[in-house]
Structures are given as C-alpha cells and as structure tokens.
Amino acid sequence: MQFDWPILSVLIWLPIAGGLATLALGERAIGLGRWVTLVTSAVTFGLSTLLWTNFDTSTAQMQFVEELTWIPAFNALYALGVDGFSMPLIVLTTFITPLVVIAAWNVIEKKPAQYFA
Template identity: 70%
Template structure:
C-alpha cells in the first residue's frame, strides 16, 4: 500500500520537531514538556505501527518509496524507502 503523504519523512522529522518544541518549552513547564514528549512519542509509534501493518513481507522490493529532486545543480535526490531489514529497525526507534 502506498500512502498519499510522505510517511517516512514524517517519521524522520516528527521526533526532530518534538525536540525543538522541548527546547522551546524549556524549564517553564515541566508538565507541558512531559506532554510534548508523550504526544511526540505516541505519534511516532502510531505512524511506525501504521507502516508495519501495511508492509508487504512477500516482496523484496523497496516499499513506501519517496523520491524528490533536492539540489538540481548537483543532480541530488532525496530518496527514502523501506526494505525487509529496515522495517524492524524502524520499529525499534
């Protein structure tokens, strides 16, 4: 199953966004910081679970592939994908 939204990019950037929010919260609100951490972790886990439940174990091809042109002058591409080895590692994070 392919998603209409960049699920792998969200999995990469969501914890980074949570970390930035934690920096912004700082020492002002310990309870708020805990909620930000909990919601970021829960969202990351939920998206990882969604990825795992839609992963096709019968194929050896890359799945959930995202390819975007990045730096055109250097012909660089932003490419992400999941294979059978990467899937358990995604769940571990």
C-alpha cells in the same frame, strides 16, 4: 500498499519538530515539555505500526519510497524507502522511545528539556 502522503518523512520530521518544541519550552514548562515528548513519541510509534501493517513481506523491493529533487545542480535527491531489514528496526525504535520517556519522567532533574528533546 502505498500511501498518498509521505509517511516516512513524517516519521523522521515529527520527532525533530517535537524535540524542537520541547527545547523551546525549556525550563519554563518542564511538565508540558515532557507531555509534548510523550505524545510525539506515541504518535510516531502509531505511525510506524501503520507502516508495519501495510508492509508487504513478499517482496524484497524498497517500499513507501519517497523521492524529491533537493539540489538539482548536483543531482542530489531526498530519497527514502523501507526494506525488510529496516522495517523491524523502525518499529523497535519507535516502540522503545515512549518507554524511555515514561521511565525517565521523574528521574531526570537536571536539564530535562535537553534530555527529552
């Protein structure tokens, strides 16, 4: 199954946006920054499970392919895709991230915004 929206780009850019939001909150709102990080990582894990449940294991082809011309003069593309090797690694990474955030919730005292970003 292919999605009508760029799920791989969302999986990449959502954590970056969440990290930037956490950094922007900084030391002024440490608690809110932690929640932003936790929610962002949980949503990212949810998206990766959606990706995993729609992954076709019967083919070796790249799936969920996204291609966008980036720099036409150099024929450079923004291209993403998932194969059978990277799929479990994506799920593993997005599964571990919320666990790390929860484990570090009250442990990190110095510069928590930088840590959680």
